[in-house]
Amino acid sequence: MNINNNQLWVKVIKKVRAWARLNSIWAVHFNSGSCNGCDIEILATLTPRYDVERFGIKLEGSPRHADILIVTGPVTRQARERLLRTYEQMPEPKFVVSVGSCSVSGGVFHGCYNVGGSVDEVIPVDVFIPGCPPRPEAIIDGIIQLLTHLKDGNPRPARKEQIIERGVA
Amino acid sequence: MNIEQNLQKAEQILAPWNKETTHPELNRLDASLAAENLRPAVTALHAARWGYLSAITGLDLGAESGQMEALYHFCSGPAITTLRVRLPRTGEATLPTIEDIIPPATFFERELHEMLGFKIAGAKSNDRLFISDDWPEDVYPLREDFNIEQATPVEGRHADETPEVGMVGENxxxxxxxxxxxxxxxxxxxxxxxxxxxxxxxxxxxxxxHRGIEKAAESRNWIQNLYLFERICGICSHTHAYAYSLGVEKLAQVEVPARAQAIRELVAGLERIHSHLLWLGVTAHEAGFDTLFMYSWRDRETVMNLLEQLTGNRVNYSANLLGGVKADVGPEQAKAIKEGLNFLETRIRHYLEVVTTDTMFLNRTRGIGTISYEEAEEFGLLGPTARASGLLRDVRVEAPYGAYHQFPISGVTETNGDLEARCVVRLKELLVSCFALRTILDNLPEGPLTVRMPRKVPAGETVSRVEAPRGELFYYIKSNGGEHPARVHIRTPSxxxxxxxxxxxxxxxxxxxxxxxxxxxxxxxxxxxxxxxxxxxxxxxxxxxxxxxxxxxxxxxx
CATH class of the missing domain: 3.30.390 (Enolase-like; domain 1)
Structure with a gap:
């Protein structure tokens, strides 16, 4: 069937999907060799003080049901394949949030023999949240930035290379 | 029994096989053995119930000496007996397995094999435990001459190989x-x-x-390592930095001011509260009791606030410096901490009531996973897991370090050894911690926070043990007199x-x-x-x- 993007019903369905997605983001958490610091802060954002569930964000166990992949830690050699597999299992559209300095650049573990480096060397990342570990507020801010981009109709936030090209980071 | 008598006893036990005895520190005894005498010596120590096997450290003594060394550390209270076995670095460096005598040695022996290439004769399992599946054979990351080019992935092997799934045998x-x-x-x-x-x-x-932190430590200087070790674990980051600084200060013969020691204990106590509340929440979640999970994590935020007020960070506090601490406790902070402790204490008492009376939770915990005192001893369990079985394994009590001489802690044990007992032990421990923290705040010694540390640490080796929230944390630190450590070996309680x-x-x-x-x-x-x-x-x-x-x-x- 030929779908014309300008047809009204296509537009309406797109809007409804975007609306639904923005209000019920399901996230899967993957630890690719982190020290637990970021992981407990992610968990803290789910618990009553920070409570990201008010944005409709829910931590989901299975990557097959998730919209966002939250990755923490430098990518270790053993976890690399598993990270790829988890990413591949997620349905489109999928977004990746990399939490913590290690997952952004390797952090203190940069150059260790079992560490590959940053997460974006393995899978495309949409939002980077630096910090060791980032505060729960920073994690919420990162996710909200992602949601804002989606709301504005942008398919994805700017990638790391683009940010570097622009000379911002 | 005091330390000297205890060490003398160990020396007597080891006498038939002992080639050379040294006393590197007051509480340590080093006995050199031949590899074939290792098993009888370990059996004798084990049969005499002299302490427990705390860790096995492997050392590569370098191409010049052409030797490697395995150090078997036994701890009994503050006394440490180390059995040292030297083997040639090239060819077959074979150690006999001791896993049938001491079960937890399995993991230590795997580590020796994978990191340094000791062959373990008679080991039941040869599966990889730490390094990735695509790592080449006969390349050992902790060898002195290791470089990353040697570790190119092996063709035809994948990291994270799909595990064996399916029927094995009938049913x-x-x-x-x-x-x-x-x-x-x-x-x-x-x-x-x-x-x-x-x-x-x-x-x-x-x-x-597995990130390869022990190797990384050898290329970073003493101060950089403090921050590297904090990031071994985000939950007990303070205890890692604590154990490391204690060891380095011992090597450098630096006396840390009393106030700094007290503040270290203070942060360690707060960290224990945050860690145990975190654990309580996670356990409740696994049991399907999400209400308790949410409540305990809400209350945990109180401790996180206190830690942040004290050190500026929520998770990796960086409270320690080599030779002291970074953060001081002012009167306002002391007041805030006390108020926080009052609130937490009432909450902890409430949780204690919940885990011992809630029928649903008891169904999942009472009588499940029961470990008897004898088993706990045999498995070499540590921390609250051991204490729930009545085995008092607590470095703070057995071998006080730092400020624990001045502000002692009473050990908490339970007898049942099941999951319920483990909940109760951890919560009671928090009440003890709250009490100790108040005592520290009321009697905080005056004085400076830091002393000067030399940039280079004198040559030598030392062992430092600290009680982390999960049990004894073991650090072996060796210095060659340079700006970098020669070897740091870490054995975590888990x-x-x-x-x-x-x-x-x-x-x-x-x-x-x-x-x-x-x-x-x-x-x-x-x-x-x-x-x-x-x-x-x-x-x-x-x-x-x-x-x-x-x-x-x-x-x-x-």
């Missing part, structure tokens, strides 16, 4: 759990063999979070406690596995996808961790 099935956990923490991988619902065997694979899960899961229902894993408070948790059979038909069904957890909850509703 037996292997279930892989891991390494991705939906809720939190570090990845690990387990394979449970089941017959229907009953677990008949368990195997474990670590290494998903490594010793795994035995409790692997041994205790066998014979239990599959539904108990999540609770058993949570019960020892692993410093990494796991899973993702489970495959299991329903009944004995051999029909496959894929389960997620969530479903398994749900299954556990449903199972106990009946």
């Amino acid at each position: 037996k099935f292997v279930i892989p759990i891991g390494p991705q956990h939906p809720a939190l923490k570090e990845p690990g991988h387990f394979e449970f063999t089941v017959d229907g619902e009953v677990v008949t065997g368990a195997r474990m694979r670590l290494g998903y979070a 490594l010793c406690n795994w035995v409790s899960v692997l041994e205790k899961a066998v014979g239990r229902q599959l539904a108990d596995v999540p609770m058993l894993i949570a019960g020892m408070d692993p410093c990494f948790s796991c899973n993702d996808r489970l495959v299991t059979t329903v009944g004995r038909t051999g029909e496959r069904q894929t389960w997620s961790w969530k479903q398994l957890r749900q299954h556990g909850i449903e199972y106990y509703k009946r």
